[in-house]
Amino acid sequence: MTQDRATIMPLGDSALLVRFSDTLDDEANRRAVSFAHALENDAIEHVLDVVPSLVSVLVRYDPRKANPTRLAGELSLRLRANPVVGDNHLHRIDVHFGGEDGPDLEDVASKLDLSTQAFVEHHNAASLRVLTTGFAPGFVYCGFHPEHMVVPRRASVRPLVTAGSILFAAGQTAIAATDIPTGWHVIGRTSFRNFDPARMPPTSLRVGDLVEFVSAG
Amino acid sequence: MTTLLQIERAGPLTTIQDHGRFGLLQHGISASGPMDRGAFDRAGRRAGAADDSGIEFTQTLDLTVAGEPVRIGWDGGVFRARINGLDVPWPHSTVVSKGDCLSIIPGPSGVYGYLRFGKMLELPSVLGSRATSSRSRLGGLGGRMLQAGNELTLIGEGLPPQHITDDPGTDGPIRFIWGVHSEHFSRDVRQHFATATFRVSAAMDRMSVRLIDAENVFKGASILSLVSEPVMPGDIQILGDGTPIVLMRDHQPTGGYPRIGTVISADLDRFAQLRSGSSVAFAPVTVEHAHQLLRSSL
Incomplete structure (x- = not known):
């Protein structure tokens, strides 16, 4: 049908x-x-x-x-x-990019012919939409980045990245709220946790919400 | 009126379950709940269960009772149970008292057994349920499997136990509804799937059961990546290498592998009880037929 x-x-x-x-x-x-x-x-x-x-x-x-x-x-x-529902929340997410928090930042920036600083500027330039949730508790996919900011996934999967990891691939940025395995690039870390099992609902980011990533240094 | 249950020995994947933590799939949590819901309910009726929680176990479970007496009901598969060394029927229920030892070992069939109690398990509810999610590590006893040394507290009073007739069981193929990606498989592959015999592999847990495709139904039938979508218990996914895998109660919330079908609710309990090495065949039915089966089992 x-x-x-x-x-x-x-x-x-x-x-x-x-x-x-x-x-x-x-x-x-x-x-x-x-x-x-x-x-x-x-x-x-x-x-x-x-x-x-x-x-x-x-x-x-x-x-x-x-x-x-x-x-x-x-x-x-x-x-x-065909309803179109607008007026979604805007969330500001503070991120520490690069270094130990984002071991793949340099690699991703060089793939895109950008300095790490320029990459972070491009990454944070526009707010993204929460495209979907549900992959893991509190996990969100945000997109879309413009075409010049698209890289494929890593060749190998990391068996575990910790909660708060900021992940990047496929024209999207994802936020891990629990420890998970991933083949995405780890570019930074946030102290924000989109999962609290003591609260109902346990997550605060909803699909369709807007997310603004802010460099926390 | 407190009873304590001291766990002396517990098989792998022994967990606290209740009817499940529904409605949280979009938050990344599948519902969990008993692998064999029918057996879980029957054990509860035998026990006159005061709440909807109980123990799901595999292979073995030994426990010692302390405190006040309590009625325990058991069901699911066919295990061998003893109380203080004396054989007791399976399934059944009885009142156990301080110092009694209940010991369960594998019997001729089944994977998951259930203990329900004529009192309430004193455990916190997490996101509306006490079911253990082995994937999200939530619920039950700190989200963990039960093991020797754990102690469970039972409080309150139960309902009168019910006498129930044993489940006559159903034979024949596991029935399924063609899946959300079945059109991605050729007619030949679909026909072969509905006539072939598979075997249950040793890779089985509360999340999924992998099948052995000895007839090579899905060999070379690989489908390019799909946009990931929510999945449901009973979904039959075909992995990139052609391995069929049936998703179970602690399933991943979303999946990107093609799904050729979904096992109907009336047959998922029966499928969950198939041991590794069992032969299994699948037969397509309509949604209407699946609903008739569910409604006639009320």
């Missing part, structure tokens, strides 16, 4: 997936995030969970109560309304 280029498909017997694109692009991401926020703001009966991701939205329902055909119908009606 296609509505405005979105596809609604079953994901097992307890969820539907609304996919806006097969490839990652800014417009599909914005549509997915807006749609998820709209569903959260105006809940559908028997829907238990709305999970936005890069270009799709997972809608988990109660399989003992919901009728998936009716639910898919309701979703496609709402897709037609």
